[in-house]
Amino acid sequence: MGLADSYYAWINSFKAAATQGLVANGTEITPASYMEIKDANGNWVRVSQDKQIPIPSDYNARTFTVDLTGLFPTNVKDYQIRLTNFWNVTYDYIGIDNTPQQTTTIQKLIPTTATLSQLWDTQSNSSGAFTRYGDVTPLVQNADDMFVIGRQGDQVNMKFSTANLKPAAPGMQRDYFFVVACWFKDPPGAWGYGFNFTVNPMPFMAMSGFPYPSTESYPYDAAHLAYVQAYNTRVIPPP
Numbered sequence: 351m352g353l354a355d356s357y358y359a360w361i362n363s364f365k366a367a368a369t370q371g372l373v374a375n376g377t378e379i380t381p382a383s384y385m386e387i388k389d390a391n392g393n394w395v396r397v398s399q400d401k402q403i404p405i406p407s408d409y410n411a412r413t414f415t416v417d418l419t420g421l422f423p424t425n426v427k428d429y430q431i432r433l434t435n436f437w438n439v440t441y442d443y444i445g446i447d448n449t450p451q452q453t454t455t456i457q458k459l460i461p462t463t464a465t466l467s468q469l470w471d472t473q474s475n476s477s478g479a480f481t482r483y484g485d486v487t488p489l490v491q492n493a494d495d496m497f498v499i500g501r502q503g504d505q506v507n508m509k510f511s512t513a514n515l516k517p518a519a520p521g522m523q524r525d526y527f528f529v530v531a532c533w534f535k536d537p538p539g540a541w542g543y544g545f546n547f548t549v550n551p552m553p554f555m556a557m558s559g560f561p562y563p564s565t566e567s568y569p570y571d572a573a574h575l576a577y578v579q580a581y582n583t584r585v586i587p588p589p
Contacts, residue, residue, distance in 0.1 A: 357437060380436045387422055388430040397421060411442070418446075455522070457515055461508040464490045464498075472503035475589040476535070478549025479582040480504075489581065493531040495554045495569055496577040501586065531555060549582070 364379050386394040422429055433441075464487045481489070481499045489498045490508065498506055518524045533553040552568040553560060568574070 383433070383435045383439075385416070386432040386434070388426075388428065388432075389423060390425045390427070394432060455516075455519075459510045459512070459515065461487060461490050462511045463487055464506055464508045466498055466500065466504060466506050468503055469505040470503045472501060474502040475537070476501055476547045476549075477586045477588040479578070480549060480584040480586060481581050482584045486581070489577075493529075493555070495552075495574060496581075497531075497533075497553075499549055499582055533560070548588070 361379065364373065367373050385397050387397055389395050418431075464485070466481055466483050466486045468483065479499075480501050481497075486498045486506065489496055490506070500506070535547065537547045551561070554568045557566055570578075
């Protein structure tokens with residue numbers, strides 16, 4: 351990635367415009383990066399969101415992998431991909447792997463225990479109903495809309511049992527992938543406008559984006575209300 355000077359200059363100019371009331375609610379600080387493919391008629395078509403190239407968190411070199419399987423229509427003969435970033439993102443190497451899929455064995459490990467606690471005091475001015483400290487094991491068993499809602503300085507300690515983990519077969523190598531469903535809220539002015547630095551409105555996996563429109567809502571059915579009432583009782587008032 352290029353130098354970060356232009357990044358900070360843009361952020362500061364955006365904040366200055368916001369203080370003058372020149373930025374409408376819901377305005378993104380930067381357009382999202384995206385990927386396009388060329389169809390059989392020569393038109394550039396955006397691919398689904400799960401194939402996006404993320405914006406690097408800093409200007410350190412990063413490696414990112416995108417699964418291109420099934421990305422192109424069957425009638426495409428000329429395979430072309432186009433990446434668009436708002437920032438000065440450069441690539442030192444792009445490789446396409448078309449080797450046959452190798453044999454893999456996936457073994458899923460679910461946390462046996464998970465405990466939420468405070469690691470260090472925070473100066474955050476975020477507010478709302480956060481998850482109470484203590485056992486949060488049921489909340490990390492599945493990818494759903496019942497989250498551990500942490501605040502800056504919080505930590506979740508998890509333990510995994512390897513009792514049922516089968517040994518790697520001869521010639522095989524074991525890797526570990528940590529899979530999460532996770533969202534972060536930054537203070538207004540850091541990445542966007544149109545929301546307060548509060549827990550609500552709650553994110554949910556089916557939302558179209560954040561802030562989401564009034565036609566969408568967190569699923570406040572009986573099960574999710576019970577989760578909110580049982581776990582999200584650490585209320586931090588606004589500063």
